[in-house]
Amino acid sequence: YETEAIPQVKKAMVLAEKAPLMHLAAGGGPLYNFLISLGLTLGVTALAGFLLGGAQYGIAPGVLGGVIAYWLLARRSFKRVELLSREVGGIMEAAGRKVNLQRQPKQQEAVMQAAIDQAIKKLRGAYAIASWQWGIRAQMDGQIGQLLFMGKRFDRAKPYLKDGFARVWTTRAMLGVCHFKGQAWEAMNSAFAESEKHNKKQGMLYAVWAWCVLNAKDGRKSDQRRDHAIEILARGEKKTESKDPLLQKNLEALRNGRSMRMQGYGNQWYMFHLERPRQAQTRQVIRGR
Numbered sequence: 001y002e003t004e005a006i007p008q009v010k011k012a013m014v015l016a017e018k019a020p021l022m023h024l025a026a027g028g029g030p031l032y033n034f035l036i037s038l039g040l041t042l043g044v045t046a047l048a049g050f051l052l053g054g055a056q057y058g059i060a061p062g063v064l065g066g067v068i069a070y071w072l073l074a075r076r077s078f079k080r081v082e083l084l085s086r087e088v089g090g091i092m093e094a095a096g097r098k099v100n101l102q103r104q105p106k107q108q109e110a111v112m113q114a115a116i117d118q119a120i121k122k123l124r125g126a127y128a129i130a131s132w133q134w135g136i137r138a139q140m141d142g143q144i145g146q147l148l149f150m151g152k153r154f155d156r157a158k159p160y161l162k163d164g165f166a167r168v169w170t171t172r173a174m175l176g177v178c179h180f181k182g183q184a185w186e187a188m189n190s191a192f193a194e195s196e197k198h199n200k201k202q203g204m205l206y207a208v209w210a211w212c213v214l215n216a217k218d219g220r221k222s223d224q225r226r227d228h229a230i231e232i233l234a235r236g237e238k239k240t241e242s243k244d245p246l247l248q249k250n251l252e253a254l255r256n257g258r259s260m261r262m263q264g265y266g267n268q269w270y271m272f273h274l275e276r277p278r279q280a281q282t283r284q285v286i287r288g289r
Helices: 006-017 032-052 055-101 105-124 136-150 154-163 169-181 185-198 203-215 222-239 245-255 278-288
Strands: none
Touching: 032 055, 055 105, 055 136, 105 136, 136 154, 136 169, 154 169, 169 185, 169 203, 185 203, 203 222, 203 245, 222 245
8 A cells, every 4th residue: 555645645734724714605504703703793893983973983993803803713713723723633654654664555544544534523623613614624625635636536536526626736636536536537627727727837737637638538539639738738838838848758758759758756646646657567566475
């Protein structure tokens, strides 16, 4: 069982934690922080207006009080989520160490799957906080989806990845890979395209997308898929201002009729479960003998 991708999944989860606090599309529930702040705004406005001799004089202190209250309440909510995410990171790190002590692949996988279940249960505890603050539900769904994807539970991961933050590029890229594995080609391209909207300068996004297009059994001829992959890579090179050398190399390779080489992205590539690390392939061959 490959544990090389664990640091990259943790990195993706950290990105999810840094997603914008005010993400209106991720709302849902009563959102108590907003309601409390609104009530405070109205109360301070009325009180200040009464004391200062006119309603217009209460607007500024009321709005200021509401903004400060909302910021403090939101900060408290996200601190609670941050604590849960750190606990999940500790669970996965401990699982990685345990996996390295196991020799049999089945035992390694059992350890990792148990850790994923434990981590997901922990993250679901944050759903109660989601009633208080915008963005928390989407943040948790994205992290749960990444963990399910890491455990190769692709069908179960899809709805969580779809509801996660699109601004976290790995969330939508993993969703695209899930659709690739399910041979849902239109949905695959749609997921990658949505990620591109918010992550235009993420070079690896274009590389993963192009790899999936190139290897899709979608009924098109190989040269048609290659042209589509070249188009994606060329767009990525332009958007990233040629700052991703691996993107450039893969674009040049396809233009010259060669295959894409993704190994240069290291563990971040292998976390997508599209290729196995060479050492893992070698171990499998040795066991087969």
